[in-house]
Amino acid sequence: MPSLHEIKEGLFSYQESEKGWVATVRTPADLLAAAKKVREAGIQNWDCYSPCPIHGMDEAMGLHRSWIPFITLVFALLGATLGISYISYIDLIDWSIVYAGKPYFSWPAYIPILFELSVFFGGTATVAAVLILGKLGKISRKPINNRITSDGFAVWIGDSVSREKVQEILGNLAEEVSAVE
Amino acid sequence: MDSFKIPANINKILFAFIGIGAISGALGFLVDPQKAWPGFLSFGFFLLILSLSGTFFAALQMISGAKWSVVIRRVAESTVAALPVTAVFIILLFFGIHSLYEWSHADVVANDHILHQKEGYLNTPFFIARVSGYLVLWLIMGYLLRKVSISQDTTKNPETRTKLVKISAAYILLFAYTFTFASIDLLMSLQPHWYTTMFPVYTFAGLGLSGIATLIILVVTIQNYGGLKEVTAEHMHDLGKFLFMFTVFWAYIAFSQHMLTWYANLPEETYFIETRISSGFWKYFTIVLWIFHFLIPFILLLSRDVKRDGKRLIKIAWFILFMCFVDVVWLVFGGLEHDGHVLIPLMWMEAGLFLGAIGIFGYTVLQAYSKAAQIPVGDQNLKASMNFHQTH
Amino acid sequence: MSLESVKNPFHIGKTFKQIDDDIMRPMETFPSKTWWIAFLIAASLLAMFAGILIYSFVKGLGIFGLNNPVGWGLYIVNFVFWVGIGHAGTLISAILFLFRQRWRTSINRAAEAMTIFAVMVAAIFPLIHVGRPWFVFWVFPYPNERGPLWVNWRSPLLWDVFAISTYFIISLQFWYMGLVPDFANMRDRQERFKARSKIGELLLTVKKITLRVISLGWVGSAKTWHHYEKMVLILSALATPLVLSVHTIVSFDFATSIIPGWHATIFPPYFVAGAIYSGFAMVLTLMIIMRRTFKLEDYITMKHLENIGLVILVTGMMVSYAYTVEFVIAAYSANKVEQYVFMNRLAGPYAWAFWTMFACNVVSPHFMWFKKLRNNLTVLFIISIVVNIGMWFERFVIVVTSLHRDYLPSSWDMYVPTIYDWGMMLGSFGVFFTFFLLFVRTLPVIAIAEVKADEANDSLHAAH
Numbered sequence A: 001m002p003s004l005h006e007i008k009e010g011l012f013s014y015q016e017s018e019k020g021w022v023a024t025v026r027t028p029a030d031l032l033a034a035a036k037k038v039r040e041a042g043i044q045n046w047d048c049y050s051p052c053p054i055h056g057m058d059e060a061m062g063l064h065r066s067w068i069p070f071i072t073l074v075f076a077l078l079g080a081t082l083g084i085s086y087i088s089y090i091d092l093i094d095w096s097i098v099y100a101g102k103p104y105f106s107w108p109a110y111i112p113i114l115f116e117l118s119v120f121f122g123g124t125a126t127v128a129a130v131l132i133l134g135k136l137g138k139i140s141r142k143p144i145n146n147r148i149t150s151d152g153f154a155v156w157i158g159d160s161v162s163r164e165k166v167q168e169i170l171g172n173l174a175e176e177v178s179a180v181e
Numbered sequence B: 001m002d003s004f005k006i007p008a009n010i011n012k013i014l015f016a017f018i019g020i021g022a023i024s025g026a027l028g029f030l031v032d033p034q035k036a037w038p039g040f041l042s043f044g045f046f047l048l049i050l051s052l053s054g055t056f057f058a059a060l061q062m063i064s065g066a067k068w069s070v071v072i073r074r075v076a077e078s079t080v081a082a083l084p085v086t087a088v089f090i091i092l093l094f095f096g097i098h099s100l101y102e103w104s105h106a107d108v109v110a111n112d113h114i115l116h117q118k119e120g121y122l123n124t125p126f127f128i129a130r131v132s133g134y135l136v137l138w139l140i141m142g143y144l145l146r147k148v149s150i151s152q153d154t155t156k157n158p159e160t161r162t163k164l165v166k167i168s169a170a171y172i173l174l175f176a177y178t179f180t181f182a183s184i185d186l187l188m189s190l191q192p193h194w195y196t197t198m199f200p201v202y203t204f205a206g207l208g209l210s211g212i213a214t215l216i217i218l219v220v221t222i223q224n225y226g227g228l229k230e231v232t233a234e235h236m237h238d239l240g241k242f243l244f245m246f247t248v249f250w251a252y253i254a255f256s257q258h259m260l261t262w263y264a265n266l267p268e269e270t271y272f273i274e275t276r277i278s279s280g281f282w283k284y285f286t287i288v289l290w291i292f293h294f295l296i297p298f299i300l301l302l303s304r305d306v307k308r309d310g311k312r313l314i315k316i317a318w319f320i321l322f323m324c325f326v327d328v329v330w331l332v333f334g335g336l337e338h339d340g341h342v343l344i345p346l347m348w349m350e351a352g353l354f355l356g357a358i359g360i361f362g363y364t365v366l367q368a369y370s371k372a373a374q375i376p377v378g379d380q381n382l383k384a385s386m387n388f389h390q391t392h
Numbered sequence C: 001m002s003l004e005s006v007k008n009p010f011h012i013g014k015t016f017k018q019i020d021d022d023i024m025r026p027m028e029t030f031p032s033k034t035w036w037i038a039f040l041i042a043a044s045l046l047a048m049f050a051g052i053l054i055y056s057f058v059k060g061l062g063i064f065g066l067n068n069p070v071g072w073g074l075y076i077v078n079f080v081f082w083v084g085i086g087h088a089g090t091l092i093s094a095i096l097f098l099f100r101q102r103w104r105t106s107i108n109r110a111a112e113a114m115t116i117f118a119v120m121v122a123a124i125f126p127l128i129h130v131g132r133p134w135f136v137f138w139v140f141p142y143p144n145e146r147g148p149l150w151v152n153w154r155s156p157l158l159w160d161v162f163a164i165s166t167y168f169i170i171s172l173q174f175w176y177m178g179l180v181p182d183f184a185n186m187r188d189r190q191e192r193f194k195a196r197s198k199i200g201e202l203l204l205t206v207k208k209i210t211l212r213v214i215s216l217g218w219v220g221s222a223k224t225w226h227h228y229e230k231m232v233l234i235l236s237a238l239a240t241p242l243v244l245s246v247h248t249i250v251s252f253d254f255a256t257s258i259i260p261g262w263h264a265t266i267f268p269p270y271f272v273a274g275a276i277y278s279g280f281a282m283v284l285t286l287m288i289i290m291r292r293t294f295k296l297e298d299y300i301t302m303k304h305l306e307n308i309g310l311v312i313l314v315t316g317m318m319v320s321y322a323y324t325v326e327f328v329i330a331a332y333s334a335n336k337v338e339q340y341v342f343m344n345r346l347a348g349p350y351a352w353a354f355w356t357m358f359a360c361n362v363v364s365p366h367f368m369w370f371k372k373l374r375n376n377l378t379v380l381f382i383i384s385i386v387v388n389i390g391m392w393f394e395r396f397v398i399v400v401t402s403l404h405r406d407y408l409p410s411s412w413d414m415y416v417p418t419i420y421d422w423g424m425m426l427g428s429f430g431v432f433f434t435f436f437l438l439f440v441r442t443l444p445v446i447a448i449a450e451v452k453a454d455e456a457n458d459s460l461h462a463a464h
Helices: A004-012 A028-040 A057-061 A068-094 A107-133 A163-173 B008-031 B033-064 B068-100 B106-111 B113-118 B124-155 B159-186 B199-224 B233-264 B267-277 B280-301 B304-308 B310-333 B348-369 B382-386 C016-028 C033-059 C074-098 C108-129 C133-139 C156-187 C198-214 C222-255 C267-293 C302-333 C336-347 C351-369 C377-404 C419-442 C448-463
Strands: A020-025 A046-049 A153-158 A176-180
Touching: A020 A028, A020 A163, A028 A046, A028 A057, A028 A153, A028 A163, A028 C448, A046 C222, A057 C222, A068 A107, A068 C222, A107 B233, A107 C156, A107 C222, A163 A176, B008 B033, B008 B348, B033 B068, B033 B124, B033 B159, B033 B199, B033 B310, B033 B348, B068 B124, B068 B199, B068 B233, B068 B348, B068 B382, B106 B113, B124 B159, B159 B199, B159 C302, B199 B233, B199 B310, B199 B348, B233 B267, B233 B280, B233 B304, B233 B310, B233 C222, B233 C267, B267 B280, B280 B304, B280 B310, B304 B310, B310 B348, C016 C156, C016 C419, C016 C448, C033 C419, C074 C108, C074 C156, C074 C222, C074 C267, C074 C377, C074 C419, C108 C133, C108 C156, C108 C267, C108 C419, C133 C156, C156 C198, C156 C222, C156 C448, C222 C267, C267 C302, C267 C377, C302 C336, C302 C351, C302 C377, C336 C351, C336 C377, C351 C377
Parallel strands: none
Antiparallel strands: A020 A153, A020 A176, A046 A153
16 A cells, blocks of 8 residues: 555645746657656656657656556445445345345345446546546646647656756757747 | 476475375275265366366467467476376276266166266266377377477477467367366266256366466476576566466356356256355355455455565465365365265365375476476567566 | 657557548548448438337337247347447457557557447347336336335346446446547647638537547646556456456346256356457458548558457357357256257257358358468458357347247247337447447547557667
C-alpha cells in the first residue's frame, strides 16, 4: 500500500500554471532525453506533451507508480460486499422462499452476480480515477499547441525558471523555446 | 554455452525423496492394499500430468510464436524425460485394475445394466491397449520435439523453427484428444456410472497449473545453482502471470462443473459432488481444497512484486504444486467406497508418494536438462527473448 | 517527422501527420455512393425490424413460430449469436493487449464498435421475449410496492441481466476512453475547415463544441498518459474475465436446466470458444470491406487478416473438440435420453441444420492451415461468412433440436420459423449495420493514438 505521503505526492506533484516556457522537440527519443535532463536539473513544476504514450516516459520523468490498481481493488471488493449484503437481506430476511429445492442462501448461484458487480464497480471506479488524476473533464483546457495531439512533442516548464536556464538544460534537443502566457 | 552441472546436494535430496516415496508406498501396500492402490493411482496420474505439461507448454509457446519464453523452452522440453519412468508406473497400475475399477469385475458387470452396456468400452484388455497407446504416442511426440529442438543448437538453422511449429501443432491436436480419453479412462471410470462433459477440461486445467508451477520451481532452482543466467525478473513476471491465469482458469472450470452439477441436481450426475461436500471427512477436505487451491494463491499472486521475485514466486509455486496433487487425490478417492464405507486416504502414504514423485521427476528431468545446452542457442528468437522486458 | 523502419511486420512507417490524414479521410469527405447504398439497405432493414416489432406488440408473440415444446426459438438463437459476435471486440482490445499482440492496434477500435453494436442488438431479443416488454424494468432488483416482491437471484436469466449490462457499460467506457485522445486530435484540426454557408457555419460550430466537450480537455500531458495507460491495463485485466463470464452466463441459461442436449457442464468454455470463433469471423468480414473501401491497406495489412485467419483456425478446432466431447460422453454415458438427443441431431428431422453447422464450423476452418489460402482475400472473405452461418446454425441446433423432442413423446412437435421470425433475424443485421455504417463515417476507425504509440516505440528501439 502506498503511504499517505506518497498518495499526496501522486496527486499534487505539480501545480499547473499555464505560464512558463514550452520547448518543442522533434522525436519521441528526444522527448525522453529532454525529460531526463529536466528531471536531473531538479525542476519541480514541469510536464511533457505527446500525441501518444511513450514507453519509458514514467522512469524518465520519475513519476510515481500509479496507484489506480488499489482504487480498482477497493471498489471491486466494495461492489461484491454491497451485492452480497443486498442479496442476503432479500433472500434471508425480506423474502425467503425456496426455488428449485435450493437452500435459502444459495451461495454458488450468487457468484456470477457478485463477480459482475465487482467488475462493474472496479471498472467504473478506474475510469473515474483516471478522470480525476489525469485532470480530465476540464474542457476549457487547451493544448500547448495544436500539433501536440497530432505530431508534436514538447516539454513545458513553469515560469519559476528563466528562459536561459531552459535553453541551458535542454541544449540542442529543443527545436524552439517559446513563452506561454 | 555450458550445460548445467547438477550439484551433488540436489541429487542427495532427490534420492532421499525417492527413498521416502518408495518406503511409504511399500508400507502402504503392507498396511492397507485397498487404500494403497488409489494412492498409487494418484501418484501415477500426478507424475503423468507433470511429465506431459512441459512439452505442452513448449508446444503452445511454439505455435503462438511467443518470443519471451525462448530462454525457458529447454527446461519445458526436458520434462518429457520423466515420461518413461511414469509409463513404467502406469503399467504397474495395470496390476491394480481389479482393485481400482469396479467395471473390471465380471460379476458386478453382469448384474449392473449400465456397466453391462459400457462393457464394449470399459473392459480390461481394451483399457490396457488404450492407455499403452497414449503413452507410446506421448513418448514419441515429446522426444521428437525435444530432439528437433536440440538439433538446432548445433545447426543454427532457422528453418528448424518452422518444423518445430508443425510438430507442435500436431502434438497439441493429438494431446487434446488423447488426454481427454486418458482422463476418462484413468479417473472418470473410477465411478463408472458417472459422467460429465467438463471432466477432461478439469483435469487439463490441473495439468496446466501444475505444469507452470513445476516450470517456475525448475527455473528458480536451476538459477539458485548458477544456471539459466539469462532468465530475468521480466521472465519471472510472465511466468507469474501464467501461474495466476491458470489458477483462475482452474477455478473457473471447477466452478462451472460443480455449480452446474449442483444446480441441475440430476441423480445420475450429482452424486459426484454430493459425496464430496455433504458430510464428514470429505466435506472438510473439499473446503480446504477450494480455499488453498484457489483463494489463497489468487490473493497472493495479485501482487506485481511477488510475480517478479523468483524467491517468493517459487514458494507459491511449491504450494500450488502440492495442492494440484491434493486435487488429484480428491478426484481419485472422493467417490470410492469399500463395503459401503467411504474410503479415506492413508494421508502419510500420499504425502510420501508426493515427495517420491518430486524426487523421480526432479532427478530424471535435471539429468536430461544437464545433457544439452541450457537455452536453445540456435533459435533465431533467442536474442529477442533475452532482451525481453515488460511493456505493460 | 519520419520514423526509421525497423524489423517489425506491423510497422507502418508513415509520418504521424500522414497517419492522421489517412485515418480521418472517411470522416472528412462526403460519403461515397457505395456508402449511401449500403446505408439505405441497412436502414430499410432496420425499419422492417421496427415494423415487425410494433406488429408483434399489437398482435402478440403468436405471430412467431414458437409452440409448446419449442418455447425458445429464433429469438434466443439470435440473442446468443449477437452476444457471441460481440466477444471478439473485447478479446482484441483486452486479451490480445494482455498477451502483447501488436497486430491488435489497427483493428481494435472497429472491433470494439462492433462489440457495442452487437450487444445492443442482442439485448433487444430477450427484451421482447419476456412477452410484456413494457414491464422489462422488473428484472432490476429495486425496492418496490408489489408486496415484498423480488427477483429470483438463483435464476441464470437474472445473471444474464447483470452480465450483459455490466459488459455493455464497461465496454462502452473502455471504448470511449480509448477515443478521448483521438477526439482531442480531431478537435485540434478543425481550424482547417471553412464553412461555405450559414448552415455550414452553424454545423461546424456545433461540431467544434461537441468535440471540445467529448475530448474532456485532453492536452496530451505525460502525467495524464501515465494514469491513462494504467487504466488501459486494468480495464483489459477486468474485461478479459468479464467477456468470458458473459458467454459463460449465457451458456448457464441452457446448462443449468435438465434438458438433455442443454445440460452439459462443458458448455461454459465451449460457448466462449464459439463466441470468439464467430466474433473473429465477423471482424474478418468487416475488416476486409473496410480496408478496401477506405483505402486502409497500409494499416490493416494481409498479415493482420492472416492472423485473424489463424485465430479462426484455432478456435474452430476448439469448437470441434467440444462437439466431439459431447458426442463421446453421450456415447460413454449409457444414458438412453442423452444418446437419443445426439442421434436425433445427427439423423433426426433437423439433421440438415446439424450438417450445415458441421460443414461450416468443423470443416471450413481447416482451409486456414494453408498459407496461400490465408493470404487470399476471396477465400478469407468466404470463410468468414461461412463460419458465421455455421455459428448461427450451432445455436439453432442447440436451441431447437434439444427442445422439439422432450421427455414426453406425445408433446413432440416441429418448430417452423414464420416469416416474421426470419424478418426479425434479417432486420437485426440491418440494425447492426446501420450503427456500424454511421460509426465508420463519424469516428476514427483505427485507434490513432495507439498506432502512434507503437510507431514511436519502434523508433525508440531503432535508436538503440
